[in-house]
Amino acid sequence: xxxxxxxxxxxxxxxxxxxxxxxxxxxxxxxxxxxxxxxxxxxxxxxxxxxxxxxxxxxxxxxxxxxxxxxxxxxxxxxxxxxxxxxxxxxxxxxxxxxxxxxxxxxxxxxxxxxxxxxxxxxxxxxxxxxxxxxxxxxxxxxxxxxxxxxxxxxxxxxxxxxxxxxxxxxxxxxxxxxxxxxxxxxxxxxxxxxxxxxxxxxxxxxxxxxxxxxxxxxxxxxxxxxxxxxxxxxxxxxxxxxxxxxxxxxxxxxxxxxxxxxxxxxxxxxxxxxxxxxxxxxxxxxxxxxxxxxxxxxxxxxxxxxxxxxxxxxxxxxxxxxxxxxxxxxxxxxxxxxxxxxxxxxxxxxxxxxxxxxxxxxxxxxxxxxxxxxxxxxxxxxxxxxxxxxxxxxxxxx
Amino acid sequence: xxxxxxxxxxxxxxxxxxxxxxxxxxxxxxxxxxxxxxxxxxxxxxxxxxxxxxxxxxxxxxxxxxxxxxxxxxxxxxxxxxxxxxxxxxxxxxxxxxxxxxxxxxxxxxxxxxxxxxxxxxxxxxxxxxxxxxxxxxxxxxxxxxxxxxx
Numbered sequence: 001x002x003x004x005x006x007x008x009x010x011x012x013x014x015x016x017x018x019x020x021x022x023x024x025x026x027x028x029x030x031x032x033x034x035x036x037x038x039x040x041x042x043x044x045x046x047x048x049x050x051x052x053x054x055x056x057x058x059x060x061x062x063x064x065x066x067x068x069x070x071x072x073x074x075x076x077x078x079x080x081x082x083x084x085x086x087x088x089x090x091x092x093x094x095x096x097x098x099x100x101x102x103x104x105x106x107x108x109x110x111x112x113x114x115x116x117x118x119x120x121x122x123x124x125x126x127x128x129x130x131x132x133x134x135x136x137x138x139x140x141x142x143x144x145x146x147x148x149x150x151x152x153x154x155x156x157x158x159x160x161x162x163x164x165x166x167x168x169x170x171x172x173x174x175x176x177x178x179x180x181x182x183x184x185x186x187x188x189x190x191x192x193x194x195x196x197x198x199x200x201x202x203x204x205x206x207x208x209x210x211x212x213x214x215x216x217x218x219x220x221x222x223x224x225x226x227x228x229x230x231x232x233x234x235x236x237x238x239x240x241x242x243x244x245x246x247x248x249x250x251x252x253x254x255x256x257x258x259x260x261x262x263x264x265x266x267x268x269x270x271x272x273x274x275x276x277x278x279x280x281x282x283x284x285x286x287x288x289x290x291x292x293x294x295x296x297x298x299x300x301x302x303x304x305x306x307x308x309x310x311x312x313x314x315x316x317x318x319x320x321x322x323x324x325x326x327x328x329x330x331x332x333x334x335x336x337x338x339x340x341x342x343x344x345x346x347x348x349x350x351x352x353x354x355x356x357x358x359x360x361x362x363x364x365x366x367x368x369x370x371x372x373x374x375x376x377x378x379x380x381x382x383x384x385x386x387x388x389x390x391x392x393x394x395x396x397x398x399x
Numbered sequence: 400x401x402x403x404x405x406x407x408x409x410x411x412x413x414x415x416x417x418x419x420x421x422x423x424x425x426x427x428x429x430x431x432x433x434x435x436x437x438x439x440x441x442x443x444x445x446x447x448x449x450x451x452x453x454x455x456x457x458x459x460x461x462x463x464x465x466x467x468x469x470x471x472x473x474x475x476x477x478x479x480x481x482x483x484x485x486x487x488x489x490x491x492x493x494x495x496x497x498x499x500x501x502x503x504x505x506x507x508x509x510x511x512x513x514x515x516x517x518x519x520x521x522x523x524x525x526x527x528x529x530x531x532x533x534x535x536x537x538x539x540x541x542x543x544x545x546x547x548x549x550x
Contacts, residue, residue, distance in 0.1 A: 104535070106535065107535070146535075146536045146537065149537055153499060156499045157499050159466055160464065160465050160466055160499060160500070160503070161465075163465035163466045164465035166465075167465055167468075167470075203470075205507060205510055205511075206463065206470070206471065206503070206507060209503050209506045209507055209510075210503065212506070213499065213502060213503060
């Protein structure tokens with residue numbers, strides 16, 4: 001797929017800027033804080049409806065304005081598609097395809113695909129598990145747009161269940177005897193105990209319903225995450241091997257909070273509920289959900305050693321690069337068209353060997369938008385075949 | 400202002416009403432053995448527009464939502480259980496939207512009522528005039544779940 005035009009209106013620091021792309025590679029050149037990353041962010045939003053930098057739409061709209069707009073023309077094998085996102089400082093965003101406003105944002109996902117690679121991604125290996133989960137979720141959303149809905153539902157049930165647990169703890173209506181504060185005692189016995197003395201409090205009914213809902217939707221999240229890692233791991237392994245000259249073997253493992261013995265919805269749900277039972281007392285005391293995919297982890301090992309603790313800087317860079325290349329290939333094979341690649345300030349962070357590996361792979365197959373502060377680190381041949389745009393204070397001009 | 404002062408809730412079903420007992424509850428020609436449970440008075444109005452349903456209603460006044468501090472005690476659930484257990488109700492239809500909160504409320508109310516009577520819930524699926532080909536995955540999955548035998 002090929003992004004032909006991008007038009008930003010009152011988006012971040014752009015007042016009204018039209019950009020036309022005519023080469024497979026576009027280099028956005030400019031000093032810091034001029035708007036290079038903002039342009040890439042607009043492309044990221046078109047692909048995923050998420051931004052890795054903004055938490056609220058208000059931040060995306062130019063200051064003092066009520067509404068910001070991103071419109072784009074995308075060329076795919078099937079023809080031209082017009083995409084539009086309207087962001088509001090106060091209120092919900094709306095999205096449109098070919099001039100028609102969509103009732104559900106879910107239908108906007110999957111039209112454009114992009115792999116984002118920014119200097120922030122270099123922390124993917126060393127950062128917290130939350131970073132790896134959101135990386136995984138962003139990839140899944142592009143491969144299976146309905147996943148965005150599933151994840152949103154899961155987070156919603158999770159918030160409700162947490163609020164419920166917190167309330168229960170505050171009420172302290174059912175103090176657990178000290179002798180039971182031992183994880184070895186299953187919660188079932190506990191319930192039976194309290195049922196013996198009096199009727200089971202009605203809130204046990206509500207908790208059981210929240211448990212069931214969390215397990216039902218949570219197991220869908222788990223199974224989809226497991227599936228995507230299974231497909232991504234061998235591709236990432238191949239690239240890591242290639243970049244490290246066969247010296248390193250990368251393994252990517254999904255480590256779900258609820259063990260995945262068998263890829264069967266009923267089995268996963270059962271395991272989910274069993275683990276909730278096991279952790280019932282801890283959940284009651286902490287007033288929060290301790291079981292579920294919101295506690296999942298993705299493990300990276302290089303030659304059987306955890307990369308997070310022991311990997312060198314260079315190894316970690318190779319690893320992240322391999323993951324990104326694997327994302328490109330995976331999306332390409334699933335969607336049937338090459339996704340865009342957004343390189344935000346990251347090329348300068350890679351040494352020549354890794355740069356070349358990346359550039360070799362991209363060639364002219366993947367449309368690539370690159371931001372940089374100087375052209376020094378680019379291959380001359382490369383510069384010749386690229387469109388170079390200068391970004392200055394929210395204005396873009398050819399240089 | 401005047402409307403706000405005059406309109407209260409029906410003491411039986413908690414639908415909006417100017418009288419202590421609403422028109423629907425006091426209508427002699429309606430089916431006394433069926434109760435349709437909804438979240439809001441607006442849902443009663445929507446269902447009445449169909450002119451297909453001849454039973455009575457029960458308005459819960461909201462959905463279970465711990466985030467908003469709404470539990471079963473804040474809703475008219477006890478009154479519903481009392482109605483169902485004390486009268487000869489043949490069927491309770493749960494007509495609550497399939498949101499996270501709606502699902503929880505449906506399951507909760509369903510569990511409380513099952514010992515007393517037959518409990519059903521409305522089906523969810525494709526809108527009329529909708530094309531299967533264009534339906535989204537979520538709706539289709541729901542519709543598949545609620546499939547029934549061809550008669």
